[in-house]
Amino acid sequence: MPQLSDVTRFVELTNAAKTLNDLGRLMADITREMSFDVYALVQHVDIRRSSNDGNVWLENYPSCWAEAFVARGLYTSDPIHVASQKKTAGFLWSEVGAIIRLTAHHHRVLDEARKEGLADGFTVPAHLPGEGNGTCSFGVKTGRPVPTANLMMAQLIGTFAFESAQKIIARQKNVPVEKPKLTQRQLDCLVLVARGKTDWEIASILGVKEATVTDYITDACARYNVRRRVQLVMRAVHDGHMTLRDAIG
């Protein structure tokens, strides 16, 4: 079974890969061997942040498409990504309408991809509890057929490639990411921010000066390296500093 031996060789090579660039080269090669044209290996956690932040963003899509995709925020409602969250195994892009109800926006994203030469493909979802989720997609250029005989091979390649990327990133980081700490006073303010209170209102509730509240929140934003309060609230909930119930009140 040549397909399996190709996967096994790919797995051995990825085990030896030291950087995401190494993995990218292996991905480009195996993608062509499977008769696909392009691949994209993405972990869907705020992909506008750079990959050295611990997220995966590796692809050789046509550059005009990839840029438009990120710059215009198309990924926020990319129908392939949305569909991937409903699936545990790989699916053809042509099946996406049977997996989710396509909106006008979804159709526009698919049309734009087609215009840029990305007509059809196969996407392998990767769901890891506690790590968010990701996808490994293999695409064919417009006019070329999807290599249906290689889909199960692509499934396995996508699964192992995603894990390889996780391992490379974990090794590069080498130290566990410390969650930013917040003081009790910052947390008191943040809960009220989440409930929609202004600094003046928070100051009255907590019995401190308005400027003090602003300082607390600005400092908390700095600790999280975020600019906006809504980001701060989301991150604090994600890290377990407060629960959604706290935020709802």
Add this chain to the structure above:
Amino acid sequence: MLNYVNASNVSKHESAIDGMFRDRKRVFVDILKWNVPVEGPYERDQFDDDCAEYFIITDSSGGQHQGSMRILHTDRPHILGSLFPMLCADDVPSGPEYRELTRLCLSPALRARERLQVRNRLFTSLVEYALMTGIKGYTGVAAMNWYQQLLSLGWRCTPLGLPQEVDGDVIAALLAHVEPNTINLFRQAGTYATGNMHVAEIAQAA
């Protein structure tokens, strides 16, 4: 608490075993709708015989089942060898150095974070157990989302065949190697969580 249970000590672990079979029914039959045999409140099949071994994690205060795994000998009838040999491109790995892991069951009562902790403790214990008893690897059959989770534990894995669609699920077989550096790989992946297995329990297994 981690319980190692086999035919010789099952009488001392009746409540852990009872909780495991009940949660297996809840998870595999009620939630996942697997077509597997049911005995009253239990999910229990032909492989749950006197040769099966179990790792069961119970709540330290109330003794409730939190998570469990069944270990089968590969030189006897087991899931991959008996039910899914077609998932292996070559021979099904078998012999005293390989065991098969089946029926990973995490209690539906656990929250997401606890599920990960229980999962990590189970697999760390399985690695420690293998290192102490000379087991070189675990085989398993998994749906692709679980396959991804098994890889994410950090150990070196080899695919045994291409995935296949069986009863609407895409499943595949893999071999997870247990080697001297496996504990270290778990540490790097952030999945090392010792189960505090006691030597007395290992001796019972031998």
